[in-house]
Structures are given as C-alpha cells and as structure tokens.
Amino acid sequence: MNNKKLNFKGTALRSSDIKEKKVLTTSWKPSLQYAWDDGVAIGRYLKELKNGKIIARKCKKCGRIMIPPRMFCELCFRPTDEWVYVKDTGIINTFSISYVHWDARRIKEGEKPFIPAVIEIDGASEGMGILHVLGEVDPEDVKSGMRVKAVWKSPEERIGAITDIKYFKPIIER
C-alpha cells in the first residue's frame, strides 16, 4: 500500500460557499453566561486588588510565596499557611507585542498594539509570574528583565478585578 493509492476523503469549502448559501447550514448564537465563584484564595486576591494591594499565599513547608494565591500548595500537596502582601512592582519575564484581539480580529490602523507580559512580582518567590499588559511604553523600548510597576485605577473605579491594575509601566531609574 502506498499513500498515492489511498483515497483520502474530505470536501473543502470556501467561506463564500457558506455566505452565498451554496451549501446548507444552520447557525447558533449561544447566550450562555457564567458566574464563576471566586473561591477563598482568589476571592481574597480580588478584594485586595480593590484595596490597591497584591496579596500572595505562603507554604511554610517549601517556603514558596505564591501568586496568584492558592489555598493548597500543589508541590507539597498540603494547605498553604499564611497571607503575605507582595509589592506592586516586578520584572518582565517575557512579553509580546500583539496586533490581534482575542478573536483574531486585527487591531485598527493607528491603534496601539497590546503588550502582554509575564511579570514576576517582587516579594513572591522567584519565577512567580502573572499575566498582565504593559502601558506607558513604546513597544520597541520593552525589554525582558525590565523593572515595572502597577498603574492602578482610582479607588472609586476599582471593582475587585485583575483589571483594577490598568497595566504595568516601566520604572524609570533615576
């Protein structure tokens, strides 16, 4: 048996075949909504973000200070022990400059690209990073290893969400 002799099935369509109704389709627009319970650790995390603070959780056995906080240590597999405030500064572990939205739509002409980054938070254990975005910086000036600081929404605007931090911006060394 040789691949050449095999009869591979599958009928390719063009998007126009669907738009112009050359083939029959049905459509569904779900209106599903969810309320995901915050749980204990993330509930406190969000509450502290509303206060303009970042909180982590410590495991006394392995000594790790973990962010996002969690009520169990997944390495030691035991309950974590205490709440620890960490700083709202950190280091860029890695970053990207994104010209696409979540659904692959391209950003508009002249619109600024997003700069998502993994930021290792000061005061948490080494390598403990979170996903966030950078601001007040030119994309070409961003470097891994750069020190950054959270820029918070005003207290009235904060709702207890990861987006209470608008973005992280580079700390200008003086």
Add this chain to the structure above:
Amino acid sequence: MGKRRVAIVGAGMTKFVRRAQETGKELAYEAAKMALDSCELTLKDVDCVSLGTAPDAFDGVHMKGEYLSDGAGGWRKPIMRPYVGGGTGVFTAIHGWLQVTSGLFDICLVVAEEKMSSCYPHPAGAFLTIFDHTTEQPLKPNLIWIFALEMRRYMETYGISHRDIALVSVKNKKNAMDHPCAQIPQEITVDDVLNSEVLADPVHLLDISPTSDGAAALVLASEHIAKKITDKPVWLDGVGWNIDTAYWATRDLCYPRYVEKAARMAYEMAGIKEPHKEIQVAEPYDPFDYKELHHMEGLLLCGKGEAPRLTAEGVTARDGNLPICPSGGLLGVGNPIAASGVMKICEIFWQLREEAGKRQVPGKPKVGLAQAWGDLMQVGTVVVMRR
C-alpha cells in the same frame, strides 16, 4: 508489569481543510473507515473505541464524544473519550494502548476529530475559555499571546534568532507538498516568514499552523492478533504522558520539562537509552515553528538550545540524519487539534512500513516517535514506535 505488546495495524485520515462540508461525524467515519479498510477489518472486529476530540467549544457541540460516537464506530461498543487539549491526539492512542495492553480488549479503534470551522467570529475565540476565567480572561488574551511569550523566552534564553526558527516553517510547509491531505503546502523562504504579518511579536502569520477541519484514525491490536492481521505491524513500544503546573506563568517557559518527563517514561518502557541516536524519524508537535525545536529538546533528541543548529544544518530535513516532521507537520498539513496528533502517528506508521510514498525518508527506519503537546502549555504526550 504484565503488559501485553500492542501494535498499530491500520491507519487512515481525511484531508485537512480550513472548512469541510462534512459534519464532524462524517469526518470521523471517513478516517475510521479508511483505517479499518487498510487492514481489512470490519466494525464487527472492533472490541472498543478510544475517541479523541478537543474542546466542545470548537465544533459547538456539547458532549462531542457522544455526538461523534456513531461516526467513530462506537455503536453499542465500549467507547471512551480521553482529553488533554492539544495533546489529545497522541493521548488518545495512548488510551487505546492502555485498553489493549491491559488485556481488556484485543482490537481498539482510535479516532480523533476536530471541526473548528463551525466557530465564529474565529476559532481562536474559543481559546479564550481556556484561560483562567477570573485572573486572565478579563485581560482579553488571544491564544497567540502565550506562544509569543514562550517563544521570546526560548529565543532570549538560548540566543536564538527568528531567522533560525523560521527555517522550521519553511521545511515543514515544503514537506507538506508531498502530502495528499495537506491544507497549506507551500514553497516559501525564511524572508517570507519574517516579512509575513506580525500577529503577536515575535510570532508572525507564517510561524503558525492554520485552523482546520479533519479526522484521523488508527487500529490497534494485541500481539497475537496483530500478527494474524498483518505481516507489517508497527509496535507501540513506549508511551508517556506528563503535566506541569497549571499556573503556566509561574514556571520557566524556555524548556518543556513535562515533555522530557513524558519522553523519559516512553523511552524507559521502549528500552531506548540514547534517544538522539536510536530515534530515526520523529514527528514532534509543531503548531508553531519554534515548538518543533522546543519539543526536540524536551524529547532529548538534542541538547537545550541546539535544535535550531540541527535544523540549519539540514539534519532534520527529510533526507537528513534525523528527519523531523517528514509529513509536513501541523504547519503544512494542518491542525485539526486532536486529529493532528493522530496524523503524526499515522505518518510514523507509514514511514516505518515504508509506505509514505514521496515523503518516505531514506534508510529504512526501524524506530520512530510522535509527540503532542497541549492543555494550557503544560502537557506532553509521547509514543515510541518500532517495526
């Protein structure tokens, strides 16, 4: 451990296309039927089914396992659906292996399907739901973000340039020119990759595999049955799977330790001591070009940071010493998530039986490997195959 030896005796797949007219069930049927026909078995011979398919949010069918079951040959049979995101394809073959090696069943039909084109505004939108709903989704992440973040970390840690990485895309899309099922076979240059649209720097459009519709299938059999079915069984001699922390941003993204763990498990089972010498052809998972390199390193096929050099030297070309993704990979053949992992096993099956036609690697390889990767950047699934 009382394991029974398990062979692959048949393989089949559909064409991989951006948008298929066939329903998911129909795609699953075409692949499953082809796999059974290829070893002259009928559905009656099948004892059980392992069905792999990634998030229901792609096809837009809740309980996709049940929906696809009849097309996958599951009518009134024991059927199970294993699932580890992008790693599902290879994991489904491992799951089939478990069913046969355990002595529970003699013949297992392994089927994997994905129909991503149903999802609008774009299949990428469905990936939003794999990020943490509370701490990540509010930032409106695109899936490409995490690849871009990992790719940069890999590049900066080992001093690798985008040019080094783009060679993978050039190689795989060219290999796909010889694959009858390929969705985007292309002859392109490194400059084409570097000049293609920047999506999330450093990731450009031609660094990425497409979204696809398709299905692929395998027939697994226990040793004594396999030898009756074919005189060219391909043995599944080692399997491995492993997961790293679900807090993806808290581990070093430059090296896939979970792939290494999965590979070591599979190598030990297969008695492989020096993978870089013993593995003769491999299909590591390549949804992005840098991932092929990343995975070669995790699979211990070369040292850390060395995969780009092997690629530049032509070692990983189809006629090189260690052909990597001779099928054309996900970058060239396409990426219907779960089906693409099984496609990779189909390719090694055909390569080891010397049935790969124009894609055949020279030197009559005896030992090959397929690997997939998934969940939110932390699952590795590996199979070692021997003729």
Add this chain to the structure above:
Amino acid sequence: MGITEKINRNIDITSWKGKIPVNYIYTAGIAGEKFFREIKDNAKIVGTKCEKCEVTYVPPKIYCERCFARLENYIDVGTKGTIHTFTILHENLDGTKKEEPTIIAVVKIDGTDGGLIHWLGEIDPKDVKIGMHIKAVFKSKEKREGSILDIKYFKPI
C-alpha cells in the same frame, strides 16, 4: 487557617461573571445536504438504507452505524409516520408559562428506522396518542430555506 478557612456569611461569597462570546455555523454535511435540499426543493423526506443490516436511516447517514458500510442511495421515504412518543410542553425555555401548550413528538417515518423530533399541529393535546398516524405539513415552497423548520409540524391523518 488554610484550606479549612471558611466563608461564614453568604454575602462574602463573590464571583466573577463572564460569557463565552462565540457563535456557530454548522454545515449540513454530505447526507444533510441531500436531506435538507429535498425538503426545500421538493417537500420530500429522504433516507439511506443499509441493505445488509436492513436499517433505513432518517435523517440519512453516509454510513451504516452498525456495519460501517458506505450508504450512497437516497430513497424517498414519504412524509407519513407514527407517533413513537410525545410530550406536551407548558413552559418556555426561560420557565415562563406558554399561552398555548405545544406538543413535541418523536416521529417514526413509515418504513424506516429513523425518528424525527418535531412538533405536532392541528390536534388537541388531549387527543394525542402513541401510535397515531401523522403526516408532515410543509411551509410553502417560497418560504422553505433548507431547514428542519421547513416542516411546520406533523398533523394527524
């Protein structure tokens, strides 16, 4: 404290609200294309038959799920059938009361093994019986668009 830390007041339980903002377009598929085209163009219902297993699938399939034979002959199965089972709905999806109850039935098309789920019409709910003989009522041709809704409902013969 730790994993045993408890929230004692309901008011302290918080959640993050979100949506999965995607939508879907499904192709009818190879067999579905034939099925819905016949409904749209000719007000006919077609199925496929596996001669070996003596099973007729409605809606049609391109394969026999029992023996995996490829099925390529589409046969006109008529538009009549019997009520296999039924239910009478008094509430809408959101839990509000319906003005008029609607009747949903599994319709076994005559001479086939297939069942269509559809509405019953032109009948009083209290007169519906399992085994009742019914037939499809189609929308007028210009209103048909190749959908299961091209059949308005089934009514007693």
